[in-house]
Amino acid sequence: MKYRTPLARVRGLGSARSGSHHWWMQRLTAIALVPLSVWFVASLLMVVTADHATAIQWLRSPLVAILCSALIVALFYHAQLGIQVVIEDYVHAESAKLVSIVLVKLVSLLLAAACLFAVLSIAFAN
Amino acid sequence: MPMEKSQRPLSPHLQIYRPQLTSVLSITHRATGVALVFGTLLLVYWLLAAASGADAYASAQALLGSWLGRVVLLGFSFALFFHLCNGVRHLFWDAGLGFELKTVYASGHAVIIVSVLLTVAAWAVAYAMRGGA
Numbered sequence: 001m002k003y004r005t006p007l008a009r010v011r012g013l014g015s016a017r018s019g020s021h022h023w024w025m026q027r028l029t030a031i032a033l034v035p036l037s038v039w040f041v042a043s044l045l046m047v048v049t050a051d052h053a054t055a056i057q058w059l060r061s062p063l064v065a066i067l068c069s070a071l072i073v074a075l076f077y078h079a080q081l082g083i084q085v086v087i088e089d090y091v092h093a094e095s096a097k098l099v100s101i102v103l104v105k106l107v108s109l110l111l112a113a114a115c116l117f118a119v120l121s122i123a124f125a126n
Numbered sequence: 127m128p129m130e131k132s133q134r135p136l137s138p139h140l141q142i143y144r145p146q147l148t149s150v151l152s153i154t155h156r157a158t159g160v161a162l163v164f165g166t167l168l169l170v171y172w173l174l175a176a177a178s179g180a181d182a183y184a185s186a187q188a189l190l191g192s193w194l195g196r197v198v199l200l201g202f203s204f205a206l207f208f209h210l211c212n213g214v215r216h217l218f219w220d221a222g223l224g225f226e227l228k229t230v231y232a233s234g235h236a237v238i239i240v241s242v243l244l245t246v247a248a249w250a251v252a253y254a255m256r257g258g259a
Contacts, residue, residue, distance in 0.1 A: 034214060049256040079163050086156065111166070118176065119173060119177075
């Protein structure tokens with residue numbers, strides 16, 4: 001530890017330059033996903049075997065739309081953090097690692113936006 | 127940068143070790159996590175189909191309800207329940223709980239049993255809702 005500068009020590013950000021933020025957000029989203037995913041799967045079992053009108057009616061309720069949006073945000077945040085760790089573990093070439101992590105993050109953002117758009121367009125459709 | 131082959135001894139490779147419940151569940155957690163990312167694409171598809179209208183929704187339902195779709199969904203649901211249960215196990219470890227060897231094995235067995243039971247229960251409910259078809 002004595003090789004670290006006092007500034008590095010007081011910042012506490014480590015070699016990843018982000019401290020424990022990644023770890024913390026993965027746990028935070030995990031905790032959020034426990035009730036959200038149980039609720040979502042349980043509700044989906046009631047809805048998924050029915051027709052389009054039933055699904056729309058379910059998605060249109062404000063509580064469902066809010067919880068679905070929360071699920072989507074937590075899910076994609078959690079997923080891209082997890083895939084980032086897998087890439088960091090198995091992809092060793094620095095450039096390929098950087099490119100794949102950036103791609104995973106951007107694609108996750110895009111897919112989350114698509115899901116949110118779908119949920120909100122159903123919720124706000126008249 | 128020229129990389130000279132290191133002459134230092136290596137620790138045995140992973141395949142040398144006899145698989146243990148702990149290591150198998152650990153890699154399964156990662157594998158199910160990666161699988162769930164691909165499964166999430168089905169969620170994206172399903173939501174977009176629902177938002178697009180009755181026709182798109184009907185074809186999404188037909189695809190997901192097909193023989194192949196159901197097999198994929200069966201795998202997806204087990205991966206989800208396993209990752210969920212083992213994730214809760216990880217959260218307990220993060221809180222500093224359950225590190226005794228006996229507890230680690232007991233919670234590991236519990237994760238397998240509960241995730242299988244949840245998968246069976248979910249499919250039983252889905253088929254019951256559908257009216258046995």
